[in-house]
Amino acid sequence: MKALMAVSALGISLLATTTLQAGDVMVVYDASGSMWGQIDGVPKIEIAREAMSDLLATWPASTNLGLVAYGHREKGLCSDIETAMPVGPVDRDAFQQVVNGIMPLGRTPLSAAVQHAAEELSWRDAPATVVLISDGVENCDADPCALSEQLARQGVAFTTHVIGFDLATDEHQHLACIAKNTGGMFLPAQDAAQLAAAVKQVGETIAKPAPEPEPLPEPEAELPAMSISAPETAMAGSSFAVSWSDPVHPRDWVTIVPVGADEGTYTAFHRVGSDGGRDIVAPAEPGLYEVRYVLNDGDVTLARAPIEVMGAEASISAPETAMAGSSFGVTWSDPVHPRDWVTIVPVGADEGTYTVFHRVGSDDGRDLVAPAEPGLYEVRYVLNEGGVTLARVPIEVMAAEASISAPETAMAGSSFGVTWSDPVHPRDWVTIVPVGADEGT
Incomplete structure (x- = not known):
């Protein structure tokens, strides 16, 4: 059986296959510019490299492995997709070296990259499973x-499991549909720990032998009884x-x-599993909504509970x-949701824009770093749900x-003393470069 595992947000897409040899893997690596975004102060590209290192450390030595990267050579080119390493026996050091050398730059041709990998793995001729992790x-x-509908329709047996990594809830539907169209799982992961758990769950699912198809159930005269409960009101963006x-x-x-939405409509959704409840996040837009329990078979709503989403409020202060x-x-x-974030952006920047940002967690304050370019900026408190700015305060960067x-002189290879005025930031640095070298060299 051929299994395709695509991991793109961490930045990674893993495509595992077992057509000719069990355990063949193609890794599709997301090198789009969004990988420079930070989670709790750590760039996602660093999280991706660490995750890949952990994966390689536990992957069987007999597994054939290859690498596809996209967005790493041209900033605005949607066709920037490359097979960086052909499928072959695992060389962990070489593989990690190639991964570490890929720098995020361009766009996110996610569909074309998955299609590229599928074509290389002959998905029309053999069963294929895709695991997509996207930021x-x-x-x-x-x-x-x-695309997922096409792959499922034209492939022998094409399934996609999707992990949404560090996504706003309203973005889940853009990826969840891939899993839903192909009979796979959709798992949201909001931090490195949840991502590791989700990747492990999907990996264990793929490793299990395919079950015998269940016989079609006899038609039922009535739908099963079901009840669901939720609070009467919730604050926008809150759990x-x-x-x-x-x-x-x-x-x-x-x-x-929203109240009156068509059957089968969804924003974020959660599988019920064997549980009897869980937390979900209210939409960013205030209004009248309903929480629904939906049968996976036929997308039939068995139960619903009304809820009014109230406008959220927040205040923020900065020098x-x-x-x-x-x-x-x-x-x-007080934070509306621990995944909300604060950032500093130029005055008038579009909603959802960010430079450096920090999740609010359960705290009520922390330090931000001012941009290098002087000018008029504003510090924003932003809902994780929908990227809506709840509060802003102006700040001038001097x-x-x-x-x-x-x-004036030093001998080649020798040490010499350097002194400077009071540091602007402890992470600033001093270096020696040829006269006329580019900024940042």
Whole structure:
């Protein structure tokens, strides 16, 4: 059997196959610019490399492995997709070296990259399973939902399991449809620990032998009885508890949608499993909604509970000025959701724009770093749900000044003393380069 595992947000897509030899794997590596985004101050590209290192450390030595990368050579080219390493016996050091050398740059041709890998693995001729882990959605004018329908329809047995990594809840539907169209699982993961658990769960699922198909159930005269409960109100972007009676099937799901939405509509959704309840996140847009329990078989709503989503409020404070590149303190009111974030952006920047950002967690303040470019900025408190700015405060970033001194001459290979004025930020650095070298060299 051929299994295709695509991991793109961590930045990684894993494609495992067993057509001619059990355990063949093609890794599709997401090198789009969004990989420079940070989670709790750590760039996602670093999280991706660490995750790949952990994966390689436990992967069987007999497994054939290959690598496809996209978005790493041209900033705006949607066709920037490359087979970086052909499928072959595992060489962990060489593989990790190639992964570490890929730098995020371009766009996210997610659909074309999965199609590229599928073609190399002859998905029309043999069963194929895709596991997609993504930190972003398609931005190359392609429709991954339509692609997944095509792959499922034209392939021998094409299944896609999807892990949405560090995505806003309203973005889940753009990836969840891939799993739904191909009979796979959709698992949200909001941090490195949840990602590791989700990858492990999917890996264990793929490793299990395929079950014998279950016989079609006899037609039922009536739908099963079901009840669901939720609070009468919830704040936009906040978590709230939902509970239900005994699940009909573990693949059934719960979701929150506007009142009167069509059958089968969903935003974020969660499989019920064997549980009787869990937390879900309220949409960013206030209004009248309903929480639904939906049968996986036929997308039939068995139970619904009304809920009004109220507008969320927050306040934020920061100093009026800060020196470029320096740290400054930011405080805010009680967090709406621990995955909300604070950032500093130019005045008038589009909603959802960010430079460096920090999750609010359960705290009420932390330090941010001022941009290197002087000018007028604002510090924002942003809902993780929908990227909606709840509060903002202006701040002027002033030009930083520093002085440095060194001897006029030094012998090649020798040590020499360097001194400088008060540091702007402890992470600033000193170096020696040829005269006229580019900035950042």
